[in-house]
Amino acid sequence: MTTLVIAEHDNKQLKPATLNAVAAAQKMGGDIHILVAGSGAQDVAAQAAKAVGVASVLLADAAHLQDGLAENVAEQVLAVAGDYSHIVFPATASGKNVAPRVAAKLDVAQISDITAVDSADTFERPIYAGNAIAIVQSSDEKKVITVRVTSFDAVAAEGGNAEVKTVDAVADSGLSSFVGREVAKNDRPELTAATVVVSGGRGMGSAENFKLLEPLADKLGAALGASRAAVDAGFAPNDWQVGQTGKIVAPQLYVAIGISGAIQHLAGMKDSKVIVAVNKDPEAPIFGVADYGLVADLFTAVPELEKAI
Incomplete structure (x- = not known):
């Protein structure tokens, strides 16, 4: 029994989510191999080879694999899938894009x-927005799995x-082509990898008011996040959405x-080690999962909190 983990990377650096997926693969037993599909990704393969618990790294290098187009990456996974009992993807935007194509073809x-x-x-996997845990047993000869990386x-x-x-x-499958990419520049930690996250909701009132969170986030070395309500209202960009x-x-x-x-929203953050909530409504559901709760006007509490740190 051997497991193939599909690496997530930008052709230069191995993304941390891959290491979480390897941790999940270790619990499945057997050897672990990593597939790096990209262009000029030799450095990524070298990084993957240093990960503890990895027995082998497969490097598929071609220009049409550079941008991680799901159609091409899925075909690459299928081309090497024959010897593997488990094929594991991080449950990221990329993994969720490729894994269903592989499962369908298999x-x-x-x-x-x-x-x-x-x-x-x-x-085990969460259902009903995390309110229940389903235990799933598969009799398929090959198991295609996505891993919630925060759980490992x-x-x-x-x-x-x-x-x-x-x-x-x-x-090249010829089914899609890469047109362009708009990359948001951010000096803060990446949201899913940050050890501290400061998030704002609809209670912030406006995009301008969201700037109130920046001094607090700066002091904590935190990534900034937002609820879906705040994102839908235009207070915060899409890539900040937690949930x-x-x-x-x-x-942490x-x-x-x-x-x-x-x-x-709770489904996206309730596994945090320590949760602090500030809300003027004492009946807000967030207090049901918070370790520390402050019932106060955020426009008063946040500046005071920032000064106290």
């Missing part, structure tokens, strides 16, 4: 967003010594400012 049921591994064929502690990035093997790259339809985070500290705590 004619197996995808097991999505797992949070625990009970055995090689039995997994990443393996060490250094200490391994896996062999890097070059595999033949598949031909069931946004990003799943589990930092999550500070929720002006967030009522809709079930969809």
Whole structure:
């Protein structure tokens, strides 16, 4: 039994989510291989080879794999899938884009967003916005799995010594082409990898008021997040959204400012180690999951909190 983990990367750096996926794969038993599909991604393959617990790294290098187009990456995964019992993706935007294509072509049921591994064929995953946990047992010969990376502690990035093997790259599928990418520049930590997150909700009132969170985030070295209500209202950009339809985070500290705590938002952050909530409504659902709650006007409380730190 051997597991293939699909690496997430930008052709220069291995993304931390890959190391969390490797940790999940270790619980499935057997050897672990990593597939790096990209262009000029030799450095990524070298980084993957150093990850603890990895036995082998497969490098598929071609120009049409550079931008991670789902159609091409899926075909590359299928080209090497024959020897693997489990194919594991991080449950990120990229993983969620590629995994269903692979599962469909293999004619197996995808097991999505797992949070625990009970055995090689039995997994746990949240349903009903995290209000219940389903235990799923698969009898498929090959198991295509996406992993909620916040549920597994990443393996060490250094200490391994896996062999890097070059595999033949598949031909360009011709089904899609890369047009362009708009990358938001941000000096703050990446939201899903940050150890501290400060999030604002609809209670912030406006995009201008969202700037009130910046001094607090600066002092805490935090990433900035937002509820879906705040994003939909135009207070914060899309890539800040935390929740069931946004990003799943589990930092050491999550500070929720002006967030009522809709079930969809809680599904994206309730695994945080310490949750602090500031809301003027004492009945707000966010206080049901908060370790520390402050019933106060955020426009008064946040500046005072920032000064006290």
